[in-house]
Amino acid sequence: MIQTRGLTKHFKDVRAVDGIDLTVAPGELVALLGPNGAGKSTTLRMLTTLIPPTSGTAEVAGYDVVRHQREVRLRIGYIGQGNGAGHSQRGRDELISQGRAYGLSVRDARTRAGSLIDSLGLAEVADRRVSTLSGGQRRRLDIAMGLIHAPELLFLDEPSTGLDPQNRANLQEHILSLRAEHDTTIVLTTHYLDEADSMAERVIVIDHGRIIADDSPARLKAEHVGDRITLGFDAELDAAGAAATLAPLAPQRRGNRLVVTTQDAPRRVPGILDDLRAAGHPAAEVEVTRPTLDDVFLVLTGRSLREGGAAETRELVEV
Ligand SMILES: Nc1ncnc2c1ncn2[C@@H]1O[C@H](COP(=O)(O)OP(=O)(O)O)[C@@H](O)[C@H]1O
Ligand SMILES: [Mg+2]
Incomplete structure (x- = not known):
């Protein structure tokens, strides 16, 4: 067409x-x-x-x-x-x-x-x-x-x-x-x-x-950003142990939290929780963050699309 x-x-x-x-x-x-x-x-x-x-x-x-x-x-x-x-x-x-x-x-x-x-x-x-x-x-x-x-x-x-x-x-x-x-x-x-x-x-x-x-x-x-799984632990020691258990997923550790970037997070979470429990480092909390198209734009350009949109809305109001 x-x-x-x-x-x-x-x-x-x-x-x-x-x-x-x-x-x-x-x-x-x-x-x-x-x-x-x-x-x-x-x-x-x-x-x-x-x-x-x-x-x-x-x-x-x-x-x-x-x-x-x-x-x-x-x-x-x-x-x-x-x-x-x-x-x-x-x-x-x-x-x-x-x-x-x-x-x-x-x-x-x-x-x-x-x-x-x-x-x-x-x-x-x-x-x-x-x-x-x-x-x-x-x-x-x-x-x-x-x-x-x-x-x-x-x-x-x-x-x-x-x-x-x-x-x-x-x-x-x-x-x-x-x-x-x-x-x-x-x-x-x-x-x-x-x-x-x-x-x-x-x-x-x-x-x-x-x-x-x-x-x-x-x-x-999925291609440009991926999902983020944030796992919280009761103690930093558990977070360190969990990081070793999840090493293939290349987690990032911040204090007693681990962040894993992956695709298809909602399907992966149950397996990850099972593995952590089996290894003796059960997670105390879990949060899944899925990207928006703004995150995609941010990764591609280093800028947020949201700011541009807001600017245009302001302009419209002034006109
Ligand atoms: N008739 C025009 N004369 C000069 N510059 C223009 C004209 N129309 C658009 N532009 C410029 O071209 C660029 C793209 O504009 P436009 O296609 O309207 O963008 P968008 O629709 O994505 O907001 C902008 O920098 C705009 O200022
Ligand atoms: Mg336009």
Whole structure:
């Protein structure tokens, strides 16, 4: 559905996107995760034909984004970052107009608008003026706008930024059920770690215009960070003995605590506790810590993604 080679965008001396090779198969739900300024929006804007690449190539739905803009546009939906200022039309009419703009007949546009209103839970608000909708309702309407012409591929730029947690969860659920219903390929950007983690089976981590990791959340965490098992002992002597027992796991000792870094910790803990008991150094307490995608980002870049996200939230409030 998407194939890019060396996709690059420079704005004067800013390398916003710096040589991205990306392949997305039909039906995938991919999250582009990265801090503010990483190049996520610029990547989407090139893939949706809104801006031309400085160099490199991209094919979307089988068409080159530079030579066949029209063909690409007919096959995709795009919901940009921060769409939708005050509109005086009613939601349903906006949807129908959008369908007409994509070449649907009035009848087809009405039918399609009706079914999206149902599946996105907009029935109660479709006949209100758009300017009176809440952020979450407005964002769901934006998504309906992007889907009115039944695109094969939907691009969502920060779909849930600025929504409260309840509306965010609600929107995520709607996106997932749309995908289950229509098999739409979805590429979304986010700086919410939990959103990338829970929604996407594939997360592409972007930093400074480059892809620095591309895998499922579970494999990213296992490969780059691993789980941590912290074992507490009643006495330092026990901790020392336990460290010898667990030597193959290369534990680190801090006073009367041992820390083991491993994969699949919840499955390994029972065996470890058994071994320690058998060796006469039973653990008094145990804690398992599983990594987040932020830990992955930290290992890959030395920076926390959380700080970038917080900075952007502050900016949004000021605007
Ligand atoms: N139209 C533009 N002109 C100049 N610089 C831009 C423009 N659009 C984006 N940039 C710069 O490109 C970089 C990537 O921006 P963007 O793609 O918006 O990042 P993200 O969406 O990941 O936050 C940033 O440094 C940004 O300031
Ligand atoms: Mg952006």
